[in-house]
Amino acid sequence: MKLKVLAVAVLTITLGAGAASAHVGGIPGGFASGFFHPILGWDHVAAMVAVGMWGAFLGRPALWLLPILFPMVMACGAALGIAGIPLPHTETGIALSSMVLGVMILLAVRAPLWVAGIIVGLFAICHGYAHGVELPAASNPFAFALGFIISTGLLHLCGIGLGFLLGVPGGKYVVRGTGAAIAMVGTAFLAGVM
Amino acid sequence: MKGPALVSGIARVIWAGLAVVWPGAALAHGAGSTVGFMQAQQSMLDSIYSPVMLLVLVAYGILAGTSELARAKLAAVFLLAGLVVGIAASPWLSPEGAMSALILGGVCSVLSAARPANPPKFMLPALGFAVGFTATLFNLDGHPPMSLPFPVHFGVVFGPFVLAMIVTGWVGMILQARREAWVQILFRIFSSWTFAANAIYLAFQLKSAGV
Numbered sequence: 001m002k003l004k005v006l007a008v009a010v011l012t013i014t015l016g017a018g019a020a021s022a023h024v025g026g027i028p029g030g031f032a033s034g035f036f037h038p039i040l041g042w043d044h045v046a047a048m049v050a051v052g053m054w055g056a057f058l059g060r061p062a063l064w065l066l067p068i069l070f071p072m073v074m075a076c077g078a079a080l081g082i083a084g085i086p087l088p089h090t091e092t093g094i095a096l097s098s099m100v101l102g103v104m105i106l107l108a109v110r111a112p113l114w115v116a117g118i119i120v121g122l123f124a125i126c127h128g129y130a131h132g133v134e135l136p137a138a139s140n141p142f143a144f145a146l147g148f149i150i151s152t153g154l155l156h157l158c159g160i161g162l163g164f165l166l167g168v169p170g171g172k173y174v175v176r177g178t179g180a181a182i183a184m185v186g187t188a189f190l191a192g193v194m
Numbered sequence: 195m196k197g198p199a200l201v202s203g204i205a206r207v208i209w210a211g212l213a214v215v216w217p218g219a220a221l222a223h224g225a226g227s228t229v230g231f232m233q234a235q236q237s238m239l240d241s242i243y244s245p246v247m248l249l250v251l252v253a254y255g256i257l258a259g260t261s262e263l264a265r266a267k268l269a270a271v272f273l274l275a276g277l278v279v280g281i282a283a284s285p286w287l288s289p290e291g292a293m294s295a296l297i298l299g300g301v302c303s304v305l306s307a308a309r310p311a312n313p314p315k316f317m318l319p320a321l322g323f324a325v326g327f328t329a330t331l332f333n334l335d336g337h338p339p340m341s342l343p344f345p346v347h348f349g350v351v352f353g354p355f356v357l358a359m360i361v362t363g364w365v366g367m368i369l370q371a372r373r374e375a376w377v378q379i380l381f382r383i384f385s386s387w388t389f390a391a392n393a394i395y396l397a398f399q400l401k402s403a404g405v
Contacts, residue, residue: 075390142245
């Protein structure tokens with residue numbers, strides 16, 4: 001029962017994310033702008049939730065290793081973006097991240113831990129870079145960084161929460177269905193529909 | 195085993211309690227206190243209420259708190275030594291001082307996130323010394339040794355030390371009280387967040403410094 005309530009809450013939060021406005025331009029500010037920056041874009045939301053879900057699907061240690069790896073590598077990508085170091089095709093990488101991770105969940109791919117780590121790490125650089133490029137002049141970098149990281153972590157937790165549905169009867173269909181939806185979001189971004 | 199752990203827990207509670215209560219009491223009686231006391235208190239607060247110090251000391255505190263108690267105690271001595279030695283070296287401060295402190299915070303976070311792997315024995319004391327040293331360099335902002343009143347130096351040394359000890363104590367106590375795997379994982383995840391915040395803040399600092 002608790003798992004169902006948790007899953008419904010997570011689903012509501014995830015679906016409540018705004019339109020893809022994360023990349024419409026720089027949003028200077030502090031904690032709030034950092035917090036909402038990853039949340040206000042379907043491409044980011046889908047990928048970060050997918051990381052948590054895939055981790056839950058793979059089980060321990062991927063369950064906690066992927067959500068640890070993602071923000072650390074993402075921050076390095078953000079640093080590259082802030083520094084203005086060119087990194088081509090990041091938007092394609094972001095769209096691909098949703099598509100690939102969604103397919104992994106849909107097909108229940110049990111990749112080795114190191115493979116999962118490399119896949120997630122590569123996509124994390126793209127996500128971090130995109131954020132970093134757009135926010136070189138945040139008025140309060142400390143508050144922005146905190147908000148940015150916390151919201152990313154919470155999105156992973158949403159994914160892990162959804163992944164707990166695997167423990168209830170029929171839950172794996174919901175999880176794999178969500179993976180399909182995430183893959184479709186990624187494909188739509190890749191095709192330029194969204 | 196339970197006895198020593200309990201005693202160590204109580205000692206940590208006393209440490210944390212003193213650290214929290216003392217500045218509060220000092221503030222309440224500020225009007226009647228000496229100028230030196232107020233300077234020391236203000237200096238303590240100033241030396242920890244900066245993003246760089248918060249990020250670095252919290253990262254170090256988590257690393258020390260997740261380490262063995264004996265190592266954490268030894269590292270605390272080295273941290274204090276670094277803070278004191280930093281006073282003598284303060285004229286050498288450059289803008290890179292803050293950045294090197296952030297890098298140290300990043301190293302601490304990576305080591306905490308990589309648990310249960312233990313870093314070499316010398317690592318934690320060495321990091322403690324380096325964190326203390328750079329913290330004093332950062333907080334004294336290039337002032338030569340003893341060019342500021344003694345209470346300011348006192349605050350610069352004890353502010354970061356007390357904050358680091360509070361974080362170390364709380365993390366250690368939580369891990370002693372709750373031995374479930376998810377608590378340790380929680381600290382690893384939190385360490386990855388502090389690393390990320392460190393890296394992003396460092397990038398902003400480098401950008402604003404024109405590097």
